[in-house]
Amino acid sequence: MKEGGVFSLQLQFQMLDLIQSSMTPLSALGSGKGGAQFKVYLLISSNMALVTAANQLKSMAVKRFTGQQDGLLYLHQREMAVVSSCDPCVRTLGSDGATSCLVLVLRRISNGDTCMLKYDGCGAGAFIKTCIERMLRQSPLQPLSRQSRLGLQLDAHLVGGFQDPALETMRLTGDLLLAMQSSPFEFHLRTACVAHVNSRVIDDTAYPIIQGVAFCVRRARLTPADFEDRGPWAALRGARFLSSQSGPACVYDSGLPQRLVIEPFSYRQPQAGGLSLDFLISMPDDRLVKFFSPCPAQERPSAY
Secondary structure, eight states, rough: OOEEEEEEEEEEEEOOGTTTEEEOOOSOOOOOOTTTHHHHHHHHHOOOHHHHHHHHHTTTTEEEEEEEETTTEEOOOTTTEEOOOOOOSSOOOEOOOOOSSSSEEEEEEEEEEEEEEESSSSSSHHHHHHHHHHHHHHHHHHHHHHHHHTTTTEEEEEEEEOOOOOOHHHHHHHHHHHHHSSSSSSSEEEEEEEEGGGGEEETTEOOOOOEEEEEEETTTEEEEESSSSSOSSSHHHHHHSSTOOOOOOOEEETSSTTTTOOOOOOOOOOOGGGGGGHHHHHSHHHHHHHHHHHOOGOOOOOOO
């Protein structure tokens, strides 16, 4: 459904040519493995307002962050952060390396509270649920007021991935959109620069155009970006990701300002493929990328 050039994720969507312009609940958009995700992706990829927004994002110059910068919080795979518009420490959220992953930015319309997460297929529902809980904890809704209705609305920006042969980006996109649709919040999708919209072909091989973004919390501005420094504690946070039990993690919450949280994880327990974390950490970067990524040719050597 279009509202002022914005695609709204509500209980019903206009399926355009896919289902002859009829209104259909998301829960009915397909059956079988991946059916709903694929149809939801086709729906947003045919929305001209979203295509225009993606083209505008791709036309912007890449902002390069060199070294550690005040007010910047970088997010690794399976990490999220929830930042209020008046946070004293974090003013910009950023992440890159979104080749087989997606970066999702959610901004609460009523007060500017912002969540960024880097999603790789692990726990879409858990990510969205945690984001909502953290936002409501920072600024609870007041019942029976116009403000409470506005408080249930969020702008959403989705960036990353490419037209990969396994259609992984389509699946991840559908996962996140279906998770948002099932939540009590109303999401307005402002940007969907994903899959074929975010692809370029070099020597018959597809690559993502935008792999990283930065979001200015106070100005609500999204820009393409890459990052020289991925700290703090990049190695420790990377080790947590490599551990097989690592699920979605909220590493920063404005309710606890000036505190980066790395949740406990098991170092000695066998990890992916029954390998030890010591062995995984000792692997050369090029081998580690091939071990973990479904698209190693598109990854930067130091992706993991």
